[in-house]
C-alpha cells in the first residue's frame with residue numbers, strides 16, 4: 001500500500017491527484033491537503049474583477065469530486081514537513097494540528113502573495129487591489145464599481161495597473177485586466193473619464209517575464225514590444241516600465257526606476273500584482289534541525305532537479321527542472337509555482353540604489369498542469385522501483401497568454417500570445433530561442449472563443465468528469 005500526499009488543490013495539485021488516483025491501486029491512498037475545499041480557475045478572475053462574471057463561476061466545490069474519485073481530502077494548511085519521518089504537520093481551521101504520513105509527497109502549494117514586501121500594497125489594509133484570489137477579485141470589482149459611479153457623475157479618475165514589486169511576475173494577468181478594464185469602460189461609456197496607465201517591472205513593454213516574444217506575422221518578424229505598444233496606442237493606455245513599486249499610500253504609488261530615480265504616480269484605483277514567494281512551509285529533520293534552507297531557495301520555492309546557482313547569461317535550456325524531484329529527499333516532488341526556477345528568463349537588473357527590478361519567471365497554468373502530471377507519473381515510476389523517467393522542462397513546454405479584451409463570444413476579442421517553449425531554448429532555436437512555426441501573436445474574435453473554451457474545458461477536466469484525460473493540460 002502506497003500513500004501519496006499532495007499539498008495544494010490548484011492547477012498542479014489537482015492534476016497530480018487525478019492522475020495518481022486514476023493509475024494507483026485500490027489499496028493505495030491519494031490525500032490532498034489544502035486550506036479551501038474549492039478549486040479556483042484563476043484566469044477567469046480578470047472577468048470577476050471588472051464585474052463581467054459572477055464570483056461563483058470560476059470556482060467549484062472539490063468535495064464531490066474527491067468523493068467520486070476516491071481521493072481523501074484534509075482541510076488545512078501544511079505548516080511543517082518531517083522528511084525523515086515522512087510526515088506532514090497540517091493546521092486545521094480550528095487551530096488543531098494533525099500529522100499526515102506519506103510515502104511520496106508533492107508540494108503544489110502555489111504562490112505566497114507577498115504584499116508585505118511593498119508597504120501599503122494590497123487589499124489587506126493597503127491601498128491597492130489584487131485579482132490573485134477569488135476574494136481579492138470580488139473586492140477589486142467593488143472598488144472598481146465605486147470608481148465607475150464617480151465617472152458617471154463626470155469625475156476624472158486615474159487608474160494604474162501592473163506590478164507592485166520590483167520582483168513581481170504574472171504580468172500576463174495584469175495585461176489581461178487592463179485590456180478588459182479598457183473595454184468595460186467603453187461599454188459603460190465612461191472611457192473618456194479615465195486615464196489608464198500600465199506600470200511594471202518589465203525591462204521593456206511586452207516582456208511579460210519571458211524576455212519578450214518574437215513571432216512571424218505576414219512574412220515579417222514582430223516582437224511583443226511592438227505588439228504591446230500598438231495595443232496600448234489603440235487603447236490610449238500610457239505606460240511606464242523598468243520600475244519597482246516601493247510603497248503605496250492613499251492615492252500615491254512610489255516607485256524607483258532603472259536609473260535609480262524615485263517618483264510618484266497618483267491613482268484613484270490601482271490593481272498591482274505582488275511579488276510571489278513560496279508558501280512558508282518548514283522542513284525539519286530527524287534531529288529537529290530546521291533544514292528549510294536545504295530544501296528551498298531564499299524565496300521559499302522548492303529546489304528540485306534544476307541547474308541552480310548559475311549567473312543569468314549562463315542559464316541554458318538544460319538547467320530548467322524536468323522531473324521535479326527533490327535532490328535531497330527523492331520521495332518529495334514540487335509542481336506548479338511551488339518549484340524553484342533556475343533564474344529569471346527576463347534580464348535581471350539591480351539599480352544603483354540596490355533595488356532589484358527583475359521580472360521573475362512565470363509558471364503559467366498550462367505549465368502547472370503539465371508539471372502536476374509529470375510528477376504523478378514519476379511517482380508511479382518510483383513505486384515500480386524505477387528512477388523517474390518522465391521529463392518536461394519549461395524550455396520544452398508551450399505557454400499561452402490569452403489576454404481577453406472582452407468575454408463576449410459575439411463581439412469579444414483577445415490578444416493571444418502562444419509561445420514555444422516558455423523558457424527560450426537557444427541551442428535548438430539559435431536565432432530567437434523559440435520555434436517561430438508555433439510561436440504566434442494575434443488579436444481577434446477567435447482568441448475570445450478560445451478563452452471561453454479554456455474556462456469551460458479546464459474546469460471540466462479539473463472536475464474529473466468523463467473523458468477528462470482527453471483534455472490537454
Ligand SMILES: Cc1cc2nc3c(=O)[nH]c(=O)nc-3n(C[C@H](O)[C@H](O)[C@H](O)COP(=O)(O)OP(=O)(O)OC[C@H]3O[C@@H](n4cnc5c(N)ncnc54)[C@H](O)[C@@H]3O)c2cc1C
Pocket residue numbers: 007008009010011012013033034035036042043044045046076077078079108109110111131132133170172173279281335336337338363364365366367368400401402
Ligand atoms: C488573475 C490571474 C490570471 C491568470 N491567467 C492565466 C492565464 O490566462 N493562463 C495561464 O496559463 N495562467 C494564468 N494564471 C496563472 C495560473 O493561475 C497559475 O499558473 C496556476 O494557478 C498555478 O498553479 P499552482 O497549482 O502552482 O498554484 P495554485 O493554482 O495557486 O494552487 C495552489 C494550491 O495550494 C493551496 N495551498 C496554499 N498554501 C498551502 C499550504 N500551506 N498547505 C496546503 N495547501 C496550500 C492553495 O489553497 C491552492 O489550492 C493566472 C493567474 C492569475 C492570478
